[in-house]
Amino acid sequence: MQDNQKSDSTLQNEVAQLMVECLNLEVTAEQISPDTPLYGDGLGLDSIDILEISLTISKRYGLQLRSDGADNKEIFGSLRSLSAYIAAHRTL
């Protein structure tokens, strides 16, 4: 259980770091809390950002994001949900 939690947060940190670098965000990875919404009021990402970050994620983790598979807004709801999606679908 503890190991799971630890690997969750390791992946979350890694994804946060990817987002900060890919999108040139003006925060550090540590400042993105797992449950802050990525869209709109939270981190303020828009569809252009989502497209950019999806490309980085595809390459890093060997998965293809599809908007008709699971709900796009749900996957990109928060750092936690995005990391959970990656953990479930990654091939790399």
Add this chain to the structure above:
Amino acid sequence: MTALPLLSHPHADCIVAFRADGAVTRQQFLSEVHQLASLLPDGQHLLNLCNDRYRFSVGLAAAILKNRISLLPPTQTPEVIRQIKQFAPDVFCLADSEQCAVDLPRLNYPDMAASSPEEISIPQINGSQLIAIVFTSGSTGIPMPHPKTWAGLVDSVQSEAGRLGTLDNATVIGTVPPQHMYGFESTVLMAWCNGFALSHAQPFFPADICDALSSAPSPRVLISSPLHLRTLLNAELAIPELAHVMSATAPLSEQLARDIEVRCNCPLTEIYGSTETGQIASRRPTQGPAWQLFPGIRWLIEKDSVFAEGLHIAPPVLMNDVIEPVADDLFLLHGRMADMINIAGKRHSLAGLNHLLNSLPGILDGVFYMPDETDDVTRIAAAVVAPGINAETLLAALREHLDPVFLPRPLLFVDALPRNSTGKLPRSALKALFQAHHPVWTVPPDHPALAGHFPGHPILPGVVLLDEALHRIAQMHGMTPDRYEISSVKFMSPARPGDRLLFQQTALPNGTMRFDITSGPRKIASGSIAPIP
């Protein structure tokens, strides 16, 4: 004016669309159009919000049949919806998603019955019938209406199809929404008026685009934008066979155009137009930089202004781009007029953005700044003097009025804007302001301080880091660096060429500024800087 048919598909069993459950014949489409038309409320104006392109097309056709006008605003923020309601108090929306949160009377897209066997004839539409009103965001904040007649739209999309060459029974797949002028013309009307079938899909991610392509038969035409095409190429997926790619919304670099043609093994045509004029020209970037006007369209040149005229364009429309006619119907594009901002195909007047910013409560002075554009999507920044409010409040207020792509990043809070003696804001001063505030600095591999420090193991000297931190803090307070001194500093790990350094400052209660420099998870240095008393 003469009537023109809604569709150019010659037989009742011609395919007009592909949706999730397969092909839709002309007969079934027209049956569904009549079914929806009988459900339309009395209002004269319709906001068609269907996400599914097929349903959008049924909604559009039903509206045309019942002489309703489709409204196409640039975005759907609460403020724009209020303005649309003021423009047309009887407006209602047609939606196919439960999540539609637009505050308007709503007609849900209905379940449709199968068509009866009796052949339904193609509706003939009067050329002068008003089909749509497309809005641009005006320079004063009020959306500007641009009416579109049936004959005008048909002219445009027949010329467009002419530039595809001979393509029979093509399927049109779009990555751009039908609610904006380019997608409206190219992914719906062009299919209707040229006997093509449209794909219902609205693909977003590269894998979605490939799925949408493979579920539609050849020959396929992909209607897209530089942003979607660039990500599609970068995803390195197997792209299904294509007959033609079309791009619009922002200029493609010649290199990207060439890469697309090689990867997709088909021609790429770029479309030029605007919400005001519709599509008026095209080019094939790999065959030269010049654009060719559509037949019947001309330039009207008065002093420094260029107007488009001819065919459906009346009165002549002033172009927002710098246009250089080179021969008969050929011209070169030299960028946009300084006031026009284009972010991933969404346009806004810079004067309009500044007007909006300065009209918000709590803003004493404010300005938007568009950095020099590169091949990637360039974001707009803003600086404000607004002592009483924070970034969240300000962004929330802007979000009410603006499409999210125009929300500034960064948004700087400053003590004063760098206005010159005449009160103007020179672009160079704004550029310096934003550069100093950009918290990320990538150590240039050719930085002079790296030479000899140390041979074979280049490390940025600590003094360069301190100097950078000092300049940033001084600029934020509108001071020169010589008014500050370093009161403490700690170096934790070396900064190397190419490292992406993040500078963060915090004001401490005693008046000193703490700075932290990090590179990814690594702490590089931290310390404090105090004003010299």
